[in-house]
Amino acid sequence: MSPASPAVGTDPTSEDASPASGQPSPSMPAKGHRSLGNVLERYGLLLLLLAVAVFFSASPVSGPAFRSSANWLTLTANQAVTFAVALALLFPLAAGFFDFSVGAVAATSSVVAAAAMSHHALPLGVAIALALLTGLTIGLFQGVLVAHLRMNPFIATLGTATLLGGAIFAYTGGLQITQGISPALTSAGSGLWAGLPAIVVVVALLALVVWFVLDQTVFGRRLFAIGSNVNAARLIGVDVARTQLLAFAASGLVGAAAGVLLLARQGAATSDNGMTMLFPALTAVLLSTIVIDVGRPSVQGTAIGVVFVAVSTSGLTLIGSPAWVSSVFTGAALLVAVAVASLGRLRKGR
Template sequence: MVNDNRAVDADTISWAGGGRAHRSAAVVIERYGLLFMLVIMTVAFAILPTSGEAFRSVANVQALLANQAVGLVVALALLFPMAAGFLDFSVGAVSATACVVAATSMSRFGLPVWAAIALALAAGVLVGTLLGLLVARFSMNPFIATLGMATLLGGAIFAYTDGRQITKDISAGLTDLGSLTWFGVPRIVLASAMVAVVVWFLMGQTPLGRYLFAVGSNATAARLVGVNVMRIQLVSFALSGLVASMAGVLLLARQGAATSDSGMSMLFPALTAVFLSTIVVDLGRPSVLGTVIGVLFVAVSVSGLTLVGAPSWVSQVFNGAALLMAVGLASVGRKGVAIHR
């Protein structure tokens, strides 16, 4: 009888251990599935006869990374308000505005590059702070406030530039940042990586990051434990404006000119990357590492599909499909996290 009990216990322990192993494997797949897909696609496009040679060339890798540097920083700007429970649809327009401010400061007023960059960053902080006041202080609907600001800024950019580019007297040092490399790595990629590290530190290693997520998770509970919810919400938009304006400076460095573009074309890839970040690594939460993976996932997919002969419209279709997939999976992921909790 004792032996039978021991056998049953052994079977139970074995089943439990197998269940834990199964759950552990499922968690790994769930948390890193998008990363696995990125690696698989990269390898596939690198070895396919139609795309392999061009895809794995140094020139293509450098161009792919450099072209995504600005988009990554725009996506990083979304993280602060998203952690606090908001979507900021103005980040693309703020980036475009900062680009025009920096270019105008050098071209029209002859300011040195450091002063032009400072004015561009100040413009971003000003817009972000204004949005923070509208949303946090005056309880304006964030969708309406940020979309309205994006529309306003886009109109102001077109009115000022009259649809023309600003190319005169742009600092050579700034354009070198967007076009040259250091030891084979595009300088603009290193600059965006530095921004990513700072955002990661603020969101993951400081009390500010914990307050942001606390407010975004449950503002009422955060207020009850002493968090100044209004201040945190305002700061989230101000930081979003600051990072978005950094993207605008990098955009000027990359293009060598400021255009009349409203910046909306940068918004949707950034949204896609941020929503994808919530289904990888830190499930249910936007994260810097997840955003980097999301940006690379879309960039590698579009680049590879283009090289294998996909038509020119594939980029827009893929971005739209990826955004829908990311929003849907993020919604399912949040429900799953809530159930587990």
């Protein structure tokens, strides 16, 4: 990423920075005062998560099981793949697009990795590389559709997802690939590293990388600029088509990584089309838009969103609620959270 700024130039602060109007230049604080309401708005979901966790820990019915470390290990390990799929969603979403293919990309990559080991007896490293390459290729394909052929991203990604689902079924015949998966992979999927589920450690590292790219690099800033105003982004020197293409490529790559983690966790490649993975990930990403920088998705917010849904679901199950309760709870939480955020914006505007 080469900066778009010209080679010539000086620091604006070194220039004669007094307004010529003769007025004293207003002394403007860099940051605003953080009021309590502000903090509540930024971290409301996190506080709610803590409240839910405390409630289920304290409840005599769910408490003992909920508090146990076994529950937390399973809970976090189970959510690792969802979190990884959600991370893949973040790149296109930063640029203002929903990518409905991330679940399908993950499913496809897991089939590719499993087939490479099972049907072609390739070593684990090669299988993972092939899976990642598959995701990257699909991402680039969609990037070309959206960035260069100017296709509506909703249609492009939904079409791709449907196509991939069909391809998976054609290849697997609807059967899981269970034979010949490298035990090194499956043991990483269920094992512990330093007392933590290995898969959680891997996803945490992946999240760190995604956070760095989105939050700290020039590329990430350009992505968000496109998401905020694509015309203005072009005029400040963003190569919009290339940046969009890269966003889909990054999404494909991370989606493929999620597929490998899925294979590791399940020990078998699913014949599912991946759509069941998409919706929990979408929920988490949408929840992230009401945390920290309200209105914009983030890695931290997504992590909070994933854990929030998982903790609530686990607690509700342990307390003995029927299975549908957690769906209703999650849906309602999403609606309430987004409604509160919209109300906050409306109130400010009026």
